[in-house]
Amino acid sequence: MAVQQSWEERMKAAAASNKPIEKKKSFWREWGDAILFAVVAATLIRWATFEAYTIPTPSMEDSLLVGDYLFVSKLHYGPRTPQTPLQIPLTHQTLWGTGLKSYSDAIQLPSYRLPGFSEVKSGDVVVFNVPFESQHPADLRTNYIKRCVAVAGDVLEIKDTQVFINGKPMSNPPQSQNRYFLQVPQPNDDLYKSFQEQHVTNFNRPDGKPEPLYGMQEPTFMIDATPATAEFFRKQPYVKAVIQDKAAPGQAEAEVFPNNPDYPQSTPQPINTWNKDNYGPLQLPKEGQTVQLTPQNTPIYQKIIMRYEHNEGVTMQNGVLTQNGQPMKSYTFKQNYYFMMGDNRHDSLDSRYWGFVPEDHIVGKAVLIWMSVDPYGDFLHKIRWNRLFNTID
Numbered sequence: 001m002a003v004q005q006s007w008e009e010r011m012k013a014a015a016a017s018n019k020p021i022e023k024k025k026s027f028w029r030e031w032g033d034a035i036l037f038a039v040v041a042a043t044l045i046r047w048a049t050f051e052a053y054t055i056p057t058p059s060m061e062d063s064l065l066v067g068d069y070l071f072v073s074k075l076h077y078g079p080r081t082p083q084t085p086l087q088i089p090l091t092h093q094t095l096w097g098t099g100l101k102s103y104s105d106a107i108q109l110p111s112y113r114l115p116g117f118s119e120v121k122s123g124d125v126v127v128f129n130v131p132f133e134s135q136h137p138a139d140l141r142t143n144y145i146k147r148c149v150a151v152a153g154d155v156l157e158i159k160d161t162q163v164f165i166n167g168k169p170m171s172n173p174p175q176s177q178n179r180y181f182l183q184v185p186q187p188n189d190d191l192y193k194s195f196q197e198q199h200v201t202n203f204n205r206p207d208g209k210p211e212p213l214y215g216m217q218e219p220t221f222m223i224d225a226t227p228a229t230a231e232f233f234r235k236q237p238y239v240k241a242v243i244q245d246k247a248a249p250g251q252a253e254a255e256v257f258p259n260n261p262d263y264p265q266s267t268p269q270p271i272n273t274w275n276k277d278n279y280g281p282l283q284l285p286k287e288g289q290t291v292q293l294t295p296q297n298t299p300i301y302q303k304i305i306m307r308y309e310h311n312e313g314v315t316m317q318n319g320v321l322t323q324n325g326q327p328m329k330s331y332t333f334k335q336n337y338y339f340m341m342g343d344n345r346h347d348s349l350d351s352r353y354w355g356f357v358p359e360d361h362i363v364g365k366a367v368l369i370w371m372s373v374d375p376y377g378d379f380l381h382k383i384r385w386n387r388l389f390n391t392i393d
Helices: 007-018 027-048 189-197 227-234 298-308
Strands: 050-054 068-073 125-129 143-150 155-159 162-165 178-183 220-225 241-244 279-283 290-292 314-317 320-323 330-332 337-341 362-372
Touching: 027 050, 050 362, 125 337, 143 155, 143 162, 178 227, 220 227, 227 241, 298 314, 298 320
Parallel strands: none
Antiparallel strands: 050 068, 068 362, 125 143, 125 362, 143 337, 155 162, 155 279, 178 220, 178 241, 290 330, 314 320
């Protein structure tokens, strides 16, 4: 016997019969959604937590080696909000494998830093956007990695290659390098074998092999090495002398900051007797600090006032900073500044040459080596296994 449906049941059946049938996503739609999710997730992780970098130059040797792959933490100092929002995700300056710009600077936003769980400290190994570039917005300038040796408010001085902060000597990184002249009666197989064993490399040659300097009376090699490596060579019978390369006090170098106040746009004009090994004293500007501007200190602060702090109407006229045509007699800094140096002190383009690093250029703290590839190693020795997953000090 048939069961008669109630009115409510008939209404539900009618509604179900008119319900549109959901179409199953196509293969390409599913893949597109997955790729979009992966790109968004990777972009957020890269922006807010960790980002991978590689070491391309020897300026941090032997603390960090050419071919080291690093994780850099954005969490330590806090991630920055984007200044250049019109950018293709997961790119920096150009599209992968091309010279085409991957961004548009039509929109530039103020940059803010989210809270982190640490401040930049003296001794930290820091990744930052190099401040002297002008062809890219600040957040897309080339990434450099150096050691922070002085923070805002510190007084920095270098005496005979030793860094002093607020009058006290700073501990030298144990693997930092100096430059030495190594004199030998005659190059031989033992010497070149020692170069290889001691990881002494000439990065200007494809094979990395050191070669004697030209024009010397006796065979002389210029090498970058740790003090321990230099001491090793002093004890070898096939080495005549090992002499550290140092600039003498009072021997002015026109290339150092602030003798070259707006590197690379300015022409060096020596205003002091500083050089890369005898430098300062120099106080680092601090947020809220006010300084009186004089002809003597204007070269120190002109790049901050004209470029880094986005002031309007500031120009340089006959060595005097003016704003809207009026001479500036004092200035109050809007952010903190830092002094960065490479651990390979004689083979590093750093703050000694282009000056302060603004706080808004700080990217993050280098924390871990996750891979290390020797560019000159053979197949069996290409990977430096002893460096994998080492923390960075």
